[in-house]
Amino acid sequence: xxxxxxxxLLRLEKAGNTVQINGxxxxxxxxxxxxxxxxxxxxxxxxxxxxxxxxxxxxDTVVVKMATGASVSVTGVVQESPGKGQRFEILAQxxxxxxxxxxxYPLQKKRHSFEFLRExxxxxxxxxxxxxxxxxxxAMSYAVHxxxxxxxxxxxxxxxxxxxxxxxxxxxxxxxxxxxxxxxRNPEGGVDFTKDFFARQAGLTxxxxxxxxxxxxxxxxxxxxxxxxxxxxxxxxxxxxxxxMVEPEAAFFRxxxxxxxxxxxxxxxxxxxxxxxxxxxxxxxxxxxxQLLARLELIASNSFERLSYTDAVNILQKHNDxxxxxxxxxxxxxxxxxxxxxxxxxxxxxxxYDYPKEIKAFYMHxxxxxxTVRAMDLLVPGIGELIGGSEREERYDVLINxxxxxxxxxASYWWYLDxxxxxxxxxxGFGLGFERLLLLVTxxxxxxxxxxxxxxxxxxxx
RNA sequence: UGGUCAGUAGCUCAGUCGGCAGAGCAAGUGGCUGUUAACCACUGGGUCGGGGGUUCAAGUCCCUCCUGACCAGCCA
Numbered sequence: 001x002x003x004x005x006x007x008x009l010l011r012l013e014k015a016g017n018t019v020q021i022n023g024x025x026x027x028x029x030x031x032x033x034x035x036x037x038x039x040x041x042x043x044x045x046x047x048x049x050x051x052x053x054x055x056x057x058x059x060d061t062v063v064v065k066m067a068t069g070a071s072v073s074v075t076g077v078v079q080e081s082p083g084k085g086q087r088f089e090i091l092a093q094x095x096x097x098x099x100x101x102x103x104x105y106p107l108q109k110k111r112h113s114f115e116f117l118r119e120x121x122x123x124x125x126x127x128x129x130x131x132x133x134x135x136x137x138x139a140m141s142y143a144v145h146x147x148x149x150x151x152x153x154x155x156x157x158x159x160x161x162x163x164x165x166x167x168x169x170x171x172x173x174x175x176x177x178x179x180x181x182x183x184x185r186n187p188e189g190g191v192d193f194t195k196d197f198f199a200r201q202a203g204l205t206x207x208x209x210x211x212x213x214x215x216x217x218x219x220x221x222x223x224x225x226x227x228x229x230x231x232x233x234x235x236x237x238x239x240x241x242x243x244x245m246v247e248p249e250a251a252f253f254r255x256x257x258x259x260x261x262x263x264x265x266x267x268x269x270x271x272x273x274x275x276x277x278x279x280x281x282x283x284x285x286x287x288x289x290x291q292l293l294a295r296l297e298l299i300a301s302n303s304f305e306r307l308s309y310t311d312a313v314n315i316l317q318k319h320n321d322x323x324x325x326x327x328x329x330x331x332x333x334x335x336x337x338x339x340x341x342x343x344x345x346x347x348x349x350x351x352x353y354d355y356p357k358e359i360k361a362f363y364m365h366x367x368x369x370x371x372t373v374r375a376m377d378l379l380v381p382g383i384g385e386l387i388g389g390s391e392r393e394e395r396y397d398v399l400i401n402x403x404x405x406x407x408x409x410x411a412s413y414w415w416y417l418d419x420x421x422x423x424x425x426x427x428x429g430f431g432l433g434f435e436r437l438l439l440l441v442t443x444x445x446x447x448x449x450x451x452x453x454x455x456x457x458x459x460x461x462x
Numbered sequence: 463u464g465g466u467c468a469g470u471a472g473c474u475c476a477g478u479c480g481g482c483a484g485a486g487c488a489a490g491u492g493g494c495u496g497u498u499a500a501c502c503a504c505u506g507g508g509u510c511g512g513g514g515g516u517u518c519a520a521g522u523c524c525c526u527c528c529u530g531a532c533c534a535g536c537c538a
Contacts, residue, residue, distance in 0.1 A: 029497050036497050049498080068488090085498050103489045108473060109499050110487060115530065116473075171536080232536050233463055245538060324534090335534075388538060433538030
């Protein structure tokens with residue numbers, strides 16, 4: 001007798017083994033002389049049917065008292081199932097219950113709304129859908145590391161606590177050990193952060209990019225994959241206050257290399273999901289998004305469309321009457337425009353590059369036209385922006401000029417500028433929102449349902 | 463943060479013109495059956511999101527607050 005997961009059990013060549021499974025009851029159906037127990041254990045989307053005869057010990061006191069969600073250990077013989085719907089079932093010799101569920105157990109053997117499940121995030125991974133999402137999330141994490149490791153990228157752990165002044169202060173969660181009731185004051189009346197733990201103002205990272213650049217110019221090709229924090233008051237199905245971001249950065253890469261990497265990476269992840277998570281993907285395709293499989297196979301087998309911002313604007317302007325916000329060169333592309341490009345015009349992932357410098361960050365490489373920078377956004381159907389990246393400005397003088405244009409103090413960026421003073425090279429990278437990748441791969445609609453315990457405005461329970 | 467919509471039993475929802483608070487599932491009891499989110503019968507279950515107002519009478523109309531979803535912005 002050996003303990004076996006349901007996933008392993010369903011892969012057995014033939015019946016006949018005596019096994020033990022541990023899991024939870026999804027539903028019970030009583031017959032005159034036995035009960036059908038449907039057990040799940042989290043190892044896969046499938047359940048295993050257990051036949052519990054009334055002759056086994058504790059049948060009257062345990063088996064027929066078990067409710068949905070009860071934890072059990074079942075020992076019995078694997079046999080071919082005479083019924084429809086499953087190949088194997090277990091004829092139980094013993095059923096041990098560890099914990100039953102009282103009537104108020106919130107999860108039932110029926111469909112619940114995702115809004116309701118968010119209120120019970122500590123229990124929701126027990127459902128088919130969220131359980132499948134979390135298995136795919138694990139597989140995708142592994143895919144991220146596998147892809148970069150196999151392509152010569154080193155994994156770098158960039159800081160979680162950041163003191164870079166490079167991002168808008170409004171979007172940073174502050175990190176402090178100061179006493180809120182007795183803030184030390186400087187002569188001007190402001191908070192005296194020299195008395196704080198780091199002797200300066202600190203916050204949670206909004207990006208590992210700047211530190212990633214330092215390591216790209218040391219190890220060549222690197223990537224980070226870690227938690228990222230934005231204190232924006234964003235209330236959308238595509239934003240989280242705490243999310244996981246994948247940020248590769250590679251020395252000697254130009255923008256086309258960056259776009260190649262982004263496309264190769266996303267298509268690898270989609271192929272990985274199709275191959276390694278086929279059961280869960282099939283479930284999503286059946287219950288969540290009926291076009292999912294077709295879309296994933298399309299992404300896996302076709303190259304992405306690439307066009308410049310200028311070309312994108314020219315295309316979109318022909319359809320200006322359909323947009324709430326009209327398009328003109330120099331304006332930022334709105335969600336409706338991005339979605340129109342990827343969903344209506346091309347019906348596949350689209351990479352838009354060479355954006356006007358005014359609507360992009362200071363560190364992006366300035367093109368010779370003096371008007372555009374080597375930025376690129378990867379847009380995908382149903383989600384919009386999945387990746388934002390660029391070739392970085394490696395020329396010291398140009399970077400200083402750009403910082404002056406946007407009003408940044410070079411002194412605050414002394415080490416970032418050092419990278420341009422000492423052996424500077426062309427380099428490029430991008431950031432991919434891991435949860436947005438999961439939306440793409442699972443067909444789920446809300447980013448709050450693809451992370452175990454979502455953090456967003458007003459919500460940090462659990 | 464702005465706009466739109468919503469909040470009724472544990473869950474999913476219906477509730478017409480302002481006139482006795484409803485269904486399915488879940489729970490409890492009984493029955494039936496190699497069943498498939500089993501099925502059949504019966505029983506229990508309500509601060510109609512909170513507060514205020516109009517009215518003989520408010521789940522329903524008005525004001526206000528709270529919560530949620532969607533769209534937009536910020537972005538990944």
